[in-house]
Amino acid sequence: MSPGLVFVLLCALASVTAAEDTPRCPRGFLEHGSSCYWFSNIEGSFAEASSYCQFFGSHLARITSEDEDDYLRRRANEEKGSPGYWLGATDLIKEGEFMWKGGSPINYPSWSPGQPNNRNKQNDDEHCLMLQKTSGYKWNDLDCILKIKFICERKVSMCCCKKLKCTQ
Template identity: 25%
Template sequence: MDSKIFFVKFENSDIKGTPEPQTTSHHQDEGKTQKCRGCRCLVLMTVCLWLISALLLVFNILQHITIISYKNTVEEFNQTINSLQDNYTDLMSEKDQLNQKKLELETRVNNLTAEKTQLQDSFNSLSQKKLELDGKVTSLSDELKKAYVKGNQLGWFFITTQLSWSDSRQYCKDRGGDLIILNTEVKQRTITSLLAERVWIGLTDLQQEGSMKWVDESPLKQGFWYSGEPNDVAGNEDCVELLPSAPLQNWNDLPCTQSRKGICEK
């Protein structure tokens, strides 16, 4: 626009034939001003481009840092998730083990409870039996005392000399009695409780082998034999002795010629 004006004005000056130096100088100033403005615009554009480049560079750097941080965060997050998953798996495994132990303990408690119940029942049964036995022992003690008194009244006495069975019986007869007959449990216990050594009693199978009879000719109904007796060793054990080893099962057969003390009763 300015060059066109300058050209027009220049043409007009040629036509008129008069120069216009002031107008030309004015146009030169305007051109310089215009160039300065262009330079400023160029500088501004350059600065803007530099700023934009700097911003892009900062943005790229920040974006790169953000991406790296994001990756690190994701990796840490994944590691945390994996760790939590492993912990969860371990906890579930421990839970299963604890449940199994709980079931085992419950089963054991149930078994122990059942055993306790059985033991309690057995204890109660044994306590009842003990009471019954205590009552029986008391009753037997009373009977023993009565039998002992009765025995003294009947005239039980010991032979202090060692004699054969036949001689012991004759000793008793000479004193108005005979060898003792033990046909009850109470009498058996009473006599045994008074013993300190082996003695003859009034039982034999001299008349018929294998058929034991008392000296009053009554057959044997209840025997208190020692284990394995009578065994009739060598076929000549026909008389019976009483051993002090046990309160009940303490009878033994042996040859009648053996020497023993004896018990007589009238």
């Protein structure tokens, strides 16, 4: 029997035997649309945040729609206490051209007015994307070595989906 068929059968069996309210996101992650999000309670540099997300089988969040942007901004505001959160984009490959990690372009930008500006008071080294509290969690570029909280994202679980409506 092929591994793919075994996977499909196990998922079907799990969804039949699992309770209706089986979560499709890991503990601590919040489901919205086809993604699960984790708002960190720790701070790290952009590289550290990316590593944490990878450890949890996820990546730094990528915002691709107004709905997703609104949801993450609202949740960030509800979390209270963080001046910002890392998202998964940089302009480290080509200055001024922000791309999501992995190389996909940003098709839905939500920059704060005047951003990105690649400027801080000491030098021109703001290359990583974050949600900034002072602008209502709109986007801002920031020095990648600064330590702030971050948002991890992963797709909802394919297995154990409610009523076999699984998404990838």
